[in-house]
Amino acid sequence: MFAFIISRILQALPVLLAVALISFAMFAYVGDPVAIMLGQDYTQAQRDALVADLGLDQPFWVQFGRFIGNAVQGEFGLSYRLSRPVADLIAERAPATLELAFCAAGLALLIGVPMGVYTGLYRHAWLSRFFLTFSLIGVSLPTFLIGILLILVFAVWLGVLPSFGRGDTVRLGWWTTGFLTWSGVKALVLPAITLGLFQLTLIMRLVRAEMLEVLRTDYIKFARARGLPNRAVHFGHALKNTMVPVITIVGLQLGAIIAFAIVTEQVFQWPGMGLLFIQSVGAADIPVMSAYLLLIALVFVTINLIVDLLYYAVDPRLRIGRGKGGH
């Protein structure tokens, strides 16, 4: 187990280093930090002094090493657009994005898995057909259109839910949460549905396909022959064995949720990291972009690692294989 974790981390390191290299190259060559810090009027002497001060006259690898050192400490310099430390900007907005992403993922799981189980068990029920048609729509609608349609129906026509912002938030230390106020919860509903709908349909289809597969196996027939109640067969035996692919996809889709959070946040003007990123892309704000890139890479690598570890917890065959090797 321990060796497994170490080897996974070692595999992830080159990915992180490659992303760090790209992000450093952006930082060093795309944006001109000196020109931006000096403003319009400066002498060559001032420029040289600043270059030496920032260490920009050092060889590439020395600069890269220093960039990594700073990045590990969460130091990414100042945003060109807002003239504030990038780390502060991201820390300020992370809670909004994380709350949104977890709500969307939770929604997708809590609704998607039961819908998948139902459509898998009762294949010909009219409700199953309805769910499947609905999922086809969910798959083919682009995220921003789902958001726009929801705003049109629930905010403009019915006027029951807010269409932008986070509502009132409560500050808990450095974390701001929208869960504790009524307007915060209301503001979360539409963005979470927008972001979660595609994942929901994906999970539903996956669980359905896996259930159909598993229900045909011999051990399910055997469990029925033993006279176990339907509930035990369906949930204890069948659903449990569909979980490995579901965990993989959900884990990998968490990344997609973060990527599409950018779109959802733009539609709902949700004050999270995605909105910050897209505003930075528009304004060519390189420090924010490179910091966001590194952060996302870290999140993706971590998610992949956790997914691998969950395999261990869910699929006993992997553990047995290892155990034999150990003895």
Add this chain to the structure above:
Amino acid sequence: MAASVRRFFDSDLWWSFTRSPVTVVSAIVAAVCILGAVFAPLIAPHNPFDLASLNLSDAFKPPAWDEEGAREYLLGTDDQGRDVFSAIMYGARVSLLVGLSATAFATLLGVTLGLLAGYVGGAVDSFLMRICDIQLTFPSILIALLVDGVVRAALPRIIVWLQERGVLSAEISAQLAHQHIALFVVIFAIGISEWPKFARTVRGSTLVERNKEYVQAARVIGVTRARIMVSHVLPNVLGPVLVVATLNLGLAILSEATLSFLGVGVPPTQPSLGTLIRIGNDFLFSGEWWITIFPGIALILMVLSVNLLGDWLRDALNPKLR
């Protein structure tokens, strides 16, 4: 010519096409979208970019079936009195152009690098496939956004750099700095975000082909490596590429729409469907829903029909599924 047409109508492909009503319908929808987009300047009822023909008193007209709608504006008008239906036709043109160019670019890049990786192997192979692995870890829209952002930020410096070295004349660089280039940036960004799929597919089939007898025979009679790759291996690995390209076209159109919706896509002077949706989004709250919803429906129809065609092509060309 007539013989090859007859052969096409006798083929399995045509037979499986006629047997699937969903495919026929999506082919018709796709054809209508494509024809409408291509011939927009000829058949669109209005020219939304002809400032002289715009009349502000026609602004915010609802669709024709609404009581307040005007018959000449079938799907209503936007804030400047532009006909939404015509704007959609012109917008679909830009969307299709970007989608097709980006897919073509991704195909070219992916096929070349995939062929190289598969045939040359060794360090080239592991290097290219590592890049693919890293890129496939991230959703393609994120890569497209990032490339788009970086190229935008770097563009002024690249142009100055090229100009200083005499590669570009001052005149051309002045033009480049102008908005035209935004279109190419988007195509480049989407293309870069999608090449690994092509490279993977081609590399896989190349690995199979390279050990076949005809390749060995070519090698024995002294055909050069480059020539074997291009004229012997390449034609035999292109089949699956067609399917990947079709399925990717829908994705590329959606990526472009997403980028344009986020305001970092095509320039507002050449609005695509995504740009129209973004512009219309501002009027959603004042009740003018048609400005944003109709371009949205057009986008869905276009992408859905292309995707269904791609699905059908994948199944029809896969002998295992027959």
